[in-house]
Amino acid sequence: MCTGKCARFLGLCLIPLSLISIISNALLLAPNGETTWTNNLSKQVWYMAGFIGGGLMVFCPGIAAVRAGGKGCCGAGCxxxxxxxxxSVFSSAFGILGAIYCLSVSGTALRMGPQCLTDDDKWKYPFENTEGSYLVNRTMWSWCVKPPNVVHWNVTLFSILVAVSCLEIVLCGVQLVNAAIGVFCGDCRKEDAPH
Incomplete structure (x- = not known):
C-alpha cells in the first residue's frame, strides 16, 4: 500500500476515534444523564483527558494524515x-502524547473509582484503596448512593476511553512510521498521475 493511501486510511480511522473520545468525556460530565451532580464529579473527569488528549490532540493528526494522503502540497505534486x-510525522507524535495522557488519566480513574455520596452522607472515593477490585465485584457498587448508577456510568465511559486511547496510540504510531517513510521515499504515486 502506498504511504499516501495508508496515511489517508489511518487519518479516517483516527478522526472518528477522537470524536468518540470527546463524546465519552462529555457524557462523564453528566452522570446518569443528569447535570445536577457537576459539583461532585471525580477529579479525573475534570482533567478532560478524553476531550483534550484523546480528542483534540488526536483529531489534528487525523486531519493531517488525511491531508498527507492528498495529491501534493503545491497543487502539482512537485x-x-x-x-x-x-x-504528519510531528502531528502523529503530538497525537501519541495526547492518547497517552488520555490512557493514563482514564486508567487512574478506573483504578480509583468515582467520587460519590456514600451511606455515611460523605462525598468521597470509596473504592480508592480497593486496587481496582471493585471492577469485578459489582456488589461493592452499592457503596455509592448518589449520583444514581455513577459507578456503572464511570466504568463504562472510562473503559471506552482506555480502549479508544490504546487504538489511537497504535494508529498514531503506525502513521508516524508511515509518514517518516513517506518523507524519505515519497508516496509511490506516479509523477504523471492526474492531480
Missing part, C-alpha cells in the same frame, strides 16, 4: 507529498 508527510 514534492511527492513530502511536505505534508513531514507535518
Amino acid at each position: 514534492c511527492g507529498n513530502r511536505c505534508r508527510m513531514l507535518r
